Amino acid sequence: MYKEKILFVLLMFSLSLTQVKGQGFVKKLMSKMYAGPKIEANASNFFLSDMKGTKSKMGIGGSVGGFIGLRVSSHFAIQEDFSVYYRTSMLEREFVNHDIKNIGTQMTIYGIGKWKIGNGNVMVGAGPFAEFGINAKSKSNGVETDLYKQDVDGNTSLKRFNAGAALTVGYEFRFGLQVCASYKLGLLDVLDAQRNTATLRPGIISLGIAYTLSK
Numbered sequence: 001m002y003k004e005k006i007l008f009v010l011l012m013f014s015l016s017l018t019q020v021k022g023q024g025f026v027k028k029l030m031s032k033m034y035a036g037p038k039i040e041a042n043a044s045n046f047f048l049s050d051m052k053g054t055k056s057k058m059g060i061g062g063s064v065g066g067f068i069g070l071r072v073s074s075h076f077a078i079q080e081d082f083s084v085y086y087r088t089s090m091l092e093r094e095f096v097n098h099d100i101k102n103i104g105t106q107m108t109i110y111g112i113g114k115w116k117i118g119n120g121n122v123m124v125g126a127g128p129f130a131e132f133g134i135n136a137k138s139k140s141n142g143v144e145t146d147l148y149k150q151d152v153d154g155n156t157s158l159k160r161f162n163a164g165a166a167l168t169v170g171y172e173f174r175f176g177l178q179v180c181a182s183y184k185l186g187l188l189d190v191l192d193a194q195r196n197t198a199t200l201r202p203g204i205i206s207l208g209i210a211y212t213l214s215k
Contacts, residue, residue, distance in 0.1 A: 045059070057089065102136035178209060
């Protein structure tokens with residue numbers, strides 16, 4: 001009975017110690033995390049292949065979202081950006097304009113290097129991104145077409161999913177405000193019904209501001 005009491009006390013002490021260590025780890029992890037809102041203006045177009053006589057022109061849009069990051073060291077962080085975007089562009093084919101508008105969600109994971117310059121930090125990052133289209137329409141000569149609507153074969157004009165590579169540069173002021181720019185290039189062909197005859201890959205330039213809520 002005496003041994004059982006000792007074992008019970010040792011077990012409780014071990015569990016308490018584990019809990020304290022766990023709380024300490026979580027607290028330390030949380031102290032290295034940061035987050036905040038981000039808003040951007042964008043200009044986007046498409047890179048075309050095997051689409052003779054077709055040109056892509058940039059259109060203006062925007063996005064709203066936020067970011068969450070983990071400071072790995074004083075000069076490096078891993079950051080996830082997430083947003084809802086609105087984009088416009090134009091495809092000109094045989095002197096007929098097709099105005100394209102699309103809405104979707106996007107997630108980007110950056111590895112970001114930071115260097116102190118002046119009263120803030122210069123930031124340079126790169127990483128993969130993925131996005132999912134919610135709505136996409138094309139309008140030409142007053143006729144609107146749903147680009148995600150399936151045809152009789154089950155194909156759509158455009159695919160909803162896209163992924164690629166992203167680059168970002170920016171400056172973070174001491175009080176948390178960020179001014180940033182990024183470029184994203186889709187590495188997947190977003191054509192569906194015509195995927196065997198041509199390729200269409202989006203490119204997006206963004207300029208925005210963000211604010212770090214936790215420093």
